[in-house]
Amino acid sequence: MTERLYYDDAYLWEFDAVVTASGRGGKPGEWLVKLDRSAFYPTSGGQPFDTGTLTFGKTTARVTQVEADREGDVLHMTDREIPAGTPVHGRIDGERRRDHMEQHAGEHLLAGAVYETLQGTTIGLHVGHEDCSIDVTLPEERTHLTEEEIRMLEDLVNRRIRQDDPIRCWFPDEEELSRLPLRKPPTVAEHVRIVAMGDYEMVACGGTHPSSTGQIGMLKILSTSPARGKIRITFVCGGRALALFQSYMRSADKAGAALSCPVEKLSRAASDLKGKLAEAERRANRLESREILQKMEAGMEDHGGILLCAVAIAETDPRAVAAAASDFVAAKGRLLLLCAGERLTFARSADVKVNMNDLIKRVGRGGGRPDMACGAGIPECVFTARKILMTEGMK
Numbered sequence: 001m002t003e004r005l006y007y008d009d010a011y012l013w014e015f016d017a018v019v020t021a022s023g024r025g026g027k028p029g030e031w032l033v034k035l036d037r038s039a040f041y042p043t044s045g046g047q048p049f050d051t052g053t054l055t056f057g058k059t060t061a062r063v064t065q066v067e068a069d070r071e072g073d074v075l076h077m078t079d080r081e082i083p084a085g086t087p088v089h090g091r092i093d094g095e096r097r098r099d100h101m102e103q104h105a106g107e108h109l110l111a112g113a114v115y116e117t118l119q120g121t122t123i124g125l126h127v128g129h130e131d132c133s134i135d136v137t138l139p140e141e142r143t144h145l146t147e148e149e150i151r152m153l154e155d156l157v158n159r160r161i162r163q164d165d166p167i168r169c170w171f172p173d174e175e176e177l178s179r180l181p182l183r184k185p186p187t188v189a190e191h192v193r194i195v196a197m198g199d200y201e202m203v204a205c206g207g208t209h210p211s212s213t214g215q216i217g218m219l220k221i222l223s224t225s226p227a228r229g230k231i232r233i234t235f236v237c238g239g240r241a242l243a244l245f246q247s248y249m250r251s252a253d254k255a256g257a258a259l260s261c262p263v264e265k266l267s268r269a270a271s272d273l274k275g276k277l278a279e280a281e282r283r284a285n286r287l288e289s290r291e292i293l294q295k296m297e298a299g300m301e302d303h304g305g306i307l308l309c310a311v312a313i314a315e316t317d318p319r320a321v322a323a324a325a326s327d328f329v330a331a332k333g334r335l336l337l338l339c340a341g342e343r344l345t346f347a348r349s350a351d352v353k354v355n356m357n358d359l360i361k362r363v364g365r366g367g368g369r370p371d372m373a374c375g376a377g378i379p380e381c382v383f384t385a386r387k388i389l390m391t392e393g394m395k
């Protein structure tokens, strides 16, 4: 079985080892390499694998993925073949590992705080490219957290980060293990490894952790959402939290400059602007609708006491058209056949008996009520409908 060097030293970025087995990988150009000892972390417990290099002689192979097999050996996927028996110098990507350690250890503190304050049980960790998430079962199948609860969790976790409490990992014997106050029972029966943070988090874990909580830097919850009866808490830690803060500040500063207000007043300024925009839209709509109404009235022809308007106009806001059509037929004895762009609106006053729903179906696609119907069509539909009315009458 591969000796896992990261168990004893999570900061071991370089090591020497010997290849114990090698072969072709699953993809073209991919090779599998087993070592007698390795500092490379294989994906498990929600913490992603390490990447890095294996150097032998003057040749360097890239390690693109790392997994553990059933026997407990660590499998390194490389872009070059390295024959068994070759001594290699391994180097892992420290930036990537440090990021994973920050997210992973932050998750411990968050899961511990959720358990301690809300009696929530965490069942999974996912470290994504941008953010991380845990799924939590809360008492009474609650699937949401209040703003105050989110704030309380963030405050508690970040206080423990600032306290810079020690983080310790060890393999207890069976007797010691049975006495430990673990947050949840171990999922493995043998070689149970324990991680303890301060005096508030203790759980079985095979992952890599910094030596103290201060190295997590910071934890920020980004969102919570229901997830199949559980609640998913999305968060970021350490360097990711700083990068997000920087990106949000850049956006906020730009928005503030655009709205000529300080960042603290952005939300008020945005809501004022939204109100003004809605009012301006309403006003523009009223104006547009009045213009359409004028066009309708200018196009009226008198057919034995019924004023018929059959017109085609350019495409325009359907809300303005609907308002103008309603206004047009509010007066008695009116009939409207309108095509705006590719949209038909057929309407009539209450005292006119023609069924507009039937009529629109005879000339285009659409439908509605006997007094007003809408649909899709072309200007030709309006003139066909007019012809039908001229032939069949408008009573």
Ligand SMILES: [Zn+2]
Binding pocket: 104, 105, 108, 195, 205, 206, 207, 208, 209
């Ligand atoms: Zn852990």
